Amino acid sequence: MSLLPEPLTSRPKGKNLFWIDDFITPAECAFVCQELEFSFWQRSSVIRKVENNQIQSMHSPTRISETSGQEWFSDELLDFLQVLETRLESLLGTSRQRLEFWQATRYEPGGQFDYHHDAGFWEDDPAGERRHTILLYLDTPERGGQTHFRAQDVSVRAVAGRLLVWNNLLPTGSCNYGMIHASTPVLEGQKTTLVTWERLNPFRTEPLN
Numbered sequence: 001m002s003l004l005p006e007p008l009t010s011r012p013k014g015k016n017l018f019w020i021d022d023f024i025t026p027a028e029c030a031f032v033c034q035e036l037e038f039s040f041w042q043r044s045s046v047i048r049k050v051e052n053n054q055i056q057s058m059h060s061p062t063r064i065s066e067t068s069g070q071e072w073f074s075d076e077l078l079d080f081l082q083v084l085e086t087r088l089e090s091l092l093g094t095s096r097q098r099l100e101f102w103q104a105t106r107y108e109p110g111g112q113f114d115y116h117h118d119a120g121f122w123e124d125d126p127a128g129e130r131r132h133t134i135l136l137y138l139d140t141p142e143r144g145g146q147t148h149f150r151a152q153d154v155s156v157r158a159v160a161g162r163l164l165v166w167n168n169l170l171p172t173g174s175c176n177y178g179m180i181h182a183s184t185p186v187l188e189g190q191k192t193t194l195v196t197w198e199r200l201n202p203f204r205t206e207p208l209n
């Protein structure tokens, strides 16, 4: 008999999203947060389409948080991500080659990410659109910080160890604008996440480490 809690999957009917509690253990959450403490954090950016369908990454008052990209992660954290990706490959039936590089995000009280779409920018990219968003909550803010899908009327609480996955695309492969979502303001405590996106085609040309 295992003493670890059984992972519990919640899948609201017809909503293109699900979450799994205890996808990683409290000890793993603590380990990742500790490794991230000494990572290099920068103000988070948003993606916009500008003239000629060009994509630009820019700072915006609609996103108040800090981001640390995988290029800043410690070797120990990269080793853990290998284990995590193996779990994700079997969960989603995908290959890690399709995953973008990981980003950590942290929100302090007042931090938020206003309503936006994760897809709709990469129809002409060789790696294709962002099919799935894969979001892992690493800590549990006392108040606020839910991921809110306003057109789906679904709000998911940030709980340490919870994995949230949603599909950004319609069956045709184009952006499902019904998956518009936000990270609602953190009101008390801190919210830290790890996020990646599964593209339709291979994204990584080199191994992780």
Ligand SMILES: O=C(O)CCC(=O)C(=O)O
Pocket (backbone or CB within 6 Å): 105, 113, 118, 135, 145, 146, 147, 148, 181, 182, 183, 184, 193, 195
């Ligand atoms: O942190 C969240 O709850 C949502 C994050 C998000 O939407 C994103 O990183 O694209």
Ligand SMILES: [Fe+2]
Pocket (backbone or CB within 6 Å): 116, 117, 118, 133, 181
């Ligand atoms: Fe998003």
